[in-house]
Amino acid sequence: MTAETMPTKLVGQAIKRREDPQLITGQGSFLDDIKLPGMTHACVLRSPYAHAKIKSIDTSKAKAHPGVVAVFTGEDMLDLNPLPCAWQAGRVKNNVNTPRVLAVGEVHFVGDPVALVIAEDRYIARDACDLIEVEYEPLPVVVDAKKATEPGAPQLHENAPNNIVMEWEAGDKAKADAAIAAAEVVVREQIINQRLIPTPMETRGSIARYEPATGEFTLWTTSQAPHVMRLVLTAFVFGIPETKLRVISPNVGGGFGQKIFCYNDMAFTMWAARKIGRPVKFVEDRSENYKYSTHGRDHITDVELAGNRDGTITGLRVTTYANLGAYLSTIAPGIPTTLYGRIITGAYRIPAAYVKVYGVYTNTAMVDAYRGAGRPEASYLIERMVDRFAAEIGMDPAEVRRKNFIPPDAFPYDNGLGLLPYDSGNYEAALNKALEIVGYAEFRKQQEEARKQGKYLGIGISSYVEICGVAPSKWIGLPGEGWGAGLWESANVRVHLTGKVVVTTGSLPHGQGVETTFAQIVADELGVPYDDVVIEHSDTAGTPFGYGTYGSRSLAVGGMAVYRSVAKIKEKAKKIAAHMLEANPDDMVYENGRVYVKGSPDRFKTLAEIALQASVAYDLPEGMEPFLDETTYYDPPNCTFPFGTHIAIVEVDPDTGIVDLKRYVAVDDCGNVINPMIVDGQIHGGIAQGIAQALYERAVYDENGQLVTGTLMDYAVPAAHMLPPFETARTVTPSPVNPLGVKGAGEAGTIASAQAVMNAVIDALSPFGVKHMQMPATPENVWKAIRAAQAAS
Amino acid sequence: MATITVTVNGKSYTSDVEPRMLLVHYLREHLNLTGTHIGCDTSQCGACVVLVDGVSVKSCTMLAVQADGANVLTIEGLAQNGQLHPLQEGFWECHGLQCGYCTPGMIMAAYDLLQQNPNPTDEEVRHGLEGNLCRCTGYHNIVRAVQYAAAKMRGEAVPA
Known part of the structure; x- marks a missing residue:
């Protein structure tokens, strides 16, 4: 590069993704695409009962089946510790029960693993699973979180009376009680946020190899957090040095939270590979993924919202039963507490709020973070109740929102629920933009006209705020919110002798395009060609320790680590250039890939020249280490708080209950945008x-x-014909938390959308007297809601 | 074991396979063509779609022995002489993929769709792809990608 060919700014541009060429030609390398010499295949026998004692397991026929290498049960793996729970609810007692790698003595949900077959191929392994004979003694079952806490309910674990994992609260109960007692209007509902299955299109799996000569394992696994898996598996499950395991995430076919956690197959492939002396592969079937891998949501909530007839919201009181499944998954208790209870008032200034959360064991699959993780549940609850309140007092729902929004001059804003202050926001601007795009006033007229003709149109508004890039460690960590580690992120940036830039990061993409966006930032900041920057990730060998990709943290935390490392590179480059140009280091300016002396832009050295000087190292400033190589562990001072307004328009056929989603408008504010194409894609999904x-x-x-x-x-899971096109727009309110001004966009779409649609459905059904209905608004549920409302009136 | 001869991406293979082996496992395990993916066990997701004698087929729902004598096209055979197929180009240009797991099946299903209907409406694209699930994109950009390819294959300017 010469001084004449200045690079164009890439940040803010819709750069096509560098991840794509391999993926569109079938050259990706997903977990199941990997074959190792001598590799065997594992199949798991799972409990058909939701709760039972295991009386006996007879594996003799399976062991004798041709092509079977070994069969193991939980009794064989007692040297392994149960999988740990790394995020217990902060400041309260948690009654912890976590899963063993294979069940021992008792099973607690359908799909609980009972035995493991290792065979020459996956067909034989499956055949042999069918030959294992297990005698069960069925026990009573409970699947509903609220019923599980009632007297006489079946008990799952001895240390958890009434199946309660923890009781947790936030806010001020006395104030909330008083506000509700004194209010002109109180609206009450039981709101169910139904259980969902994340369903990444690639199921989960693991391949483990063991080297007897060194005692080292290599684990390829479908993980959003390979460094964390390495730590958890070695230090907690196996009790071996962390250095004896290398974890690699290959191409990962979607995660949505389900692939954050530590699962039993990571451990049993490792354990079996060491035992049999051959590599072991395990890949879930879809039905296994549905039975065993984590689910999301599953809240039963009683909520009261108090306010005045002028539209002012004065109080909120919430009690939630959060179903966490049969055992605690890796970060399960943190989701309905920190990431739900602490943002229960949403985008509104509510002077008195209180939330109580019961985490509950039931005989179901484990529940943990699923895209949005706590914030969709919170946002659904408050947005549904704001509409419910607006309908009750006969005020326009947009107007009620305007009246209660946290105003732009109130930031940083403390919501009184134990969260760090909201960083920045202009909620009304996003609402106004969405209303304008949708043509709100005009729609209300059309709706009125349509009703006269027996057509039921509805419009639903969702004004959300959420939490991204959860940090800093001193807030989220063990003494505070209970997260059992830090939540910083790492990046190393090196400029090699040839001027090429190698970035290694603890973040890793599984669809988010991190290679592309990080390269955009580095190319701009260093002033080097985009193609000269490579982003390496996903392998614990060769990348600095990092916490991984989830919680919309890659850019706001991982990207900032990259940015900081680049800044350090630039500082060192200035010192070397000063030495080369015999100038004062304080007089050097770094601009567009070259360093020049202030006031003399033609006296410069390019980054490539400086990198060469730093590498050959025979003439560097006295005492300076060779090479341009800088690492950052970035722990942000606060979370970021993206926001926006989504609006849905539906038509409901009251005879069939069919909902036609006619339009969907999304105005999101995720701060500054690095790649608008990628942000739009994240919002769409x-x-x-x-x-x-x-x-x-x-x-x-x-x-x-x-x-x-x-x-x-x-x-x-919806197919293309079940969804509309999306109309997306943005407002931009930079985050003051980080110099990039970014907030995060990975989960916002999910956090915003369910209530926009449900508010629209219920608005459409309001002439029938429907005030609330539970999701999903299937034809059957809509039809029943109409009949129930008619019967009640 | 049964002996089959299958032409895949223009190359002929003769293999001994178990009669119960699925075509998708044959492609992936025997021929190492791992671009064709498996996303379910009930024939819903379409990650495994390939063309068999020019028609899109879920290769998890067909036995390898049923492909004896057939001509199979997989994602690996779509680009010609290093030139991306307009569908591949469209998915790249329009951000029609994120994690990329459903993409090969989605592209092969769209290939069949455009053979049958070279000038589809957006609605027809959505219905034409109803046998393929994507969890990342919400399909918005997949529809755009297919329309990009359709326009290009018709020799028209690609939509903005």
Whole structure:
């Protein structure tokens, strides 16, 4: 590069993704694409009962089956510790029960692993699983979180009376009680946020290899957090030095939270690989993914919202039963507490609020973070109740929102629920923009006209605020919010002798385009060609320790670590250039990939020249280390708080109950935007998952604990014809938390969308007297809601 | 074991396979063509779609022995002489993929769709792809990607 060919700024541009060429040509390397010499295949026998004692297991026929290498049960793996729970609810007692790698003595949900077959191929492994004979003694079952806490309910674990994991609260109960007692209007509902199954299109799996000569394991696994898995598996499950395990995430086919956690297959492939002396591969079937891998949401909430007839909201009181499943998954208790209870008042200034949360064990699959993780539940609750309140007092729901929004001059804003202050926001601007795009006033007229003709249109507004890049460690960590580690992120930046830039990061993409966006930032900041920057990730060998990708943290935390490392590189480059130009280091200016002497832009050295000087190292400033190589561990001072308004328009056919989602408008504010194409894509995908919750998806257990929605035939992940096109727009309110001004966009779409659709459905049904209905708004549920409201009136 | 001869991406293979082996496992395990993915066990997701004698097929729902004598096209065979197929180009240009797991099946299903209907409406694209699930994109940009390819294959200017 010469001084004449200045690079164009890449940040803010819709750069096509560098991740794509391999993925569109079938050259990706996903977990199941990996083959190792001598590799064996694992299949898990799972409990068909939701709760039972294991009386006996006979593996003799399976062991004798041709092609079977080994069969193991939980008794064989007693040298392994149960999987740890790394985020217990902060400042309260947690009655912790975590899963063993294979069940021992008792099973607690359908899909609980009972035995493991290792065979020459996956067909044989499956055949042999069918030859294992297990005798069970069925025990009573409970699947409903509220019922599980009632007297006489079946008990799952001895150390958790009434199946309670923890009781947690936030806010001021006395103030909330007083506000509700004194209010002109109180609206009350029981609101259910139904259980969902994350459903990344690639299921989960692991491949483990063991080297007897060194005692080292290599684990390839479908993980959003390989460094954390390495730590958890070695220090907690195996009790071996962390250095004896290398973890690699290959291409990961979507995560949505489900792939954050430590799962038993990571441990049993490692354990078995060491035992049999051959690599072991395990890949879930979809039905196994549905039975065993984590689910999301599943809250039963009683809520009261108090206010005055002028539209002012004065109080909020919430009691939530959060179903956490049969055992605690890796970060389960943190989701309905820190990430839900602390943001229960949403985008509104509510002077008196209180939330009580019960975490509950039931005979169901474990529940943990699923896209949005706590914030969708919180946002759904408050946005549904604001509409409910608006309907009660006969005020326009947009007007009620305006009246109660936290105003722009109130930031940083403390919501009184134990969260760090909201960083920045202009909620009314986003609402106004969304109303303008949708043509709100005009729509209300059309709606009125349509009703006269027996057509039921509805509009639903959702004004959300959420939490991204959760940090700093001193707030989220053990003494505070209970997170059992830090939540900083790492990046190393090196400029090699040839001027090429290598970035290694603890963040890793599984669809988010982090390679592209990080390269955009580095190319701009260093002033080097985009193609000269490579982003390496996903392998604990060769990347600095990092916490991984979840919670919309990659850019606001991981990207900032990259940014800081680049800044350090620039500082060192200035010193070397000063030495080369025999100038004062304090007089050097770094601009567009070159360093010049202030006031003399033609006296310069390019970064490539400086990198060469730093590498050959025979003439550097006295005492300076060779090479341009800088690492940052970035711990942000606060979370970031993206916000926006989404609006849905529906038409409901009251005879069939069918909901036609006619328009979907999203105005999001995620601070500054690095790549608008990628941000739009993240918002699209998030919206799809929220609409899916509103209209289609629910995980259903019957009273015996059988997962009725156990396959993609029964669980309604929407296809293309079930979703509308999305109209997206943005406002930009930079975050003051980080110099990039970014907030995060990975989960916002999901956090915003379910209530926009449900508010629209209920608005459409208001002429029938429907005030609330539970998700999903399937034709059957809508039809029943209309009949129930008519019967009640 | 059964002996089958299958032409895949223009190359002929003769293999001994178990009669119960699924076509998708044959492609992935025997031929190491791992671009074709598996996302479910009930024929819903479409990650495994390939073309068999020119028609899109969920290769998890067909036995390898049923493909004896057939001509199979997988995602690996779509680009010609290093030139991306307009669908591949469209998915890249329009951000029609995120994690990329559903993408090969989605592209192969769209290939069949555009053969049958070279000038589809957005609605027809959505219905044409109803056998393929994507969890990342919400389909918005997949529809755009297919329309990009359709325009290009018709020799028209690609939509903005």
